[in-house]
Amino acid sequence: MTRTENTRPCRTVRPGYVLAGFVLLVCCTGTAEYLVAGVLPQLAADVSVSIAAAGQTVTAYALGVAIGGPIVTVLTARVPRKGLALALGIVFIAGTVLTVFAPTYALVVVGRVVSACSQATLFAIGLTTATGLLGPARQGQAIAIVSSGLTVATVLGVPLGALLGGTTSWRIPFVFVAAAATLGVLLLAAAMPRTPAPTSGVRDEIRTLLRGPVLLAVSTTVIGFGGVSVVFTYLVPLLSEVTGIAAGVVPALLLTYGVGGFVGNLVAGRLADLSLGKTLVGVFLALIATLAAFPLLAGQPIPMVGLVLILGLLSTATIAPLQSLVLRHAGAAPTLSLAVNVGAFNLANAIGSTLGGLGVAAGLLRWGGLGGAVFATLGLILTFRALRAAPRSEAPTAETSTAAADIKETSQ
Incomplete structure (x- = not known):
């Protein structure tokens, strides 16, 4: 009962x-x-x-x-x-x-x-x-x-x-x-x-979570969002030591990053309602280009300010579409899948920061963006697979x- x-x-x-x-x-x-x-x-x-x-x-x-x-x-x-x-x-x-x-x-x-x-x-x-x-x-x-x-x-x-x-x-x-x-x-x-x-x-929730399309969507979150963490975790030392931006300016840039994230999240949510697939693909393509540009422009303060703002916009622009992707596949038992996907963002942060730290320890602080771009590329590939597995009709x-x-x- x-x-x-x-x-x-x-x-x-x-x-x-x-x-x-x-x-x-x-x-x-x-x-x-x-x-x-x-x-x-x-x-x-x-x-x-x-x-x-x-x-x-x-x-x-x-x-x-x-x-x-x-x-x-x-x-x-x-x-x-x-x-x-x-x-x-x-x-x-x-x-x-x-x-x-x-x-x-x-x-x-x-x-x-x-x-x-x-x-x-x-x-x-x-x-x-x-x-x-x-x-x-x-x-x-x-x-x-x-x-x-x-x-x-x-x-x-x-x-x-x-x-x-x-x-x-x-x-x-x-x-x-x-x-x-x-x-x-x-x-x-x-x-x-x-x-x-x-x-x-319980069985319905677990069965839903273990479905291939749901696991694909969660994996997309872990891998795709991990690329952001590779760069953001070590953004302060990158801006200070490589770009040469004054220490007093860095907090303002981080605030700009956060404001960009707030806007990017809301805009991506509206775009996802118009076309989930195009929004995800567009965000990941832009994220790949932005992360790859960090090593190339790391020594130029003015372009780096623009990149920080763009990264802020794109980082949270993944949240609503990726959660929508999970919800699309979860059907009548979405709570566990959504909860696991919340944890997937945490896991992505942990993986990205750990690998980014290894790169910093190896003297590759400037080149972390390339590693992040690789993660975002893998996220794009998983996105294509997850979207291909999407149901034809999107019933609530x-x-x-x-x-x-x-x-x-x-x-x-």
Whole structure:
């Protein structure tokens, strides 16, 4: 039997509030993931560990997303979406609060892992709910709106958090993250419609994930997005040591990169609704050209400023189309596949930064763009294969169809 929520839904559904709630929670999870990088010295000193050990709290969060996320998704496959979203938001807040008050390094790590385990499933629910709110014809735009929370975290959340943590205590930024996440949960509690529990179960979710086209789409994310990380992880030393840009200018360039990422994500979402295939191919072709240009123009400051902006636009322009590609193949059981694809972006970052680091250690800092271009080329090849496997008709999934129908009913 399938569990359902028997409470009658509210008469009026406000999609804007629902989307705002998910964007806020996604922004908070993204900020929490990378915030530690800006307060490592303060954290290390406070809990009496080395900076290297403090940096492992970033790794702990990433592993919590990549490993814990799919496990949580499987275990909650038949839990009604609204109740699950609220529960996951509370789990994230609880982990963040534990991080704030943790007296020891071990408890800091525990708090980070607890928070991280909610991210992938919460993100996946946000994607399917947003698609139900806006409809299949605006699927790419819906995904881009929810994903914009991550780009906002990159543009504003992490830099402001690092600045605040550097002037007060490393714990203070996490207090603000917890407060903002609480607001996100309250928005969902007030505005998100109650829908029946998904009819798909654990076996359906796993069977969907293991389908060839879905695995191809996830692989495209890992390989294609990894090329961005090869360059971006070591962009600061590249600009400082090779290009010769003054240290005071680099933060402004990174902010430009982040603003470009915010715009690129939203534009790509709209383009994906017009033509998913053309958008993916176009983004990867542009990404290949841009990454390959980095080694050639690394010694020229003015062209490099333009390349940084273009890379910012293209980096997040992959998110909405790649998630749309996964959603297209996932059918009636999309949550696990979307959650795994969220972890795939984390895995791409890990692979790209590791290989890029090996290149830097070998004295190839300037030439990292060529490695990134190779990854993007492989991503383009996988894209062609994944698109070729795409279904002829793009019917909405069962979960998003249920959400859309429920929204329509409660709005009348």
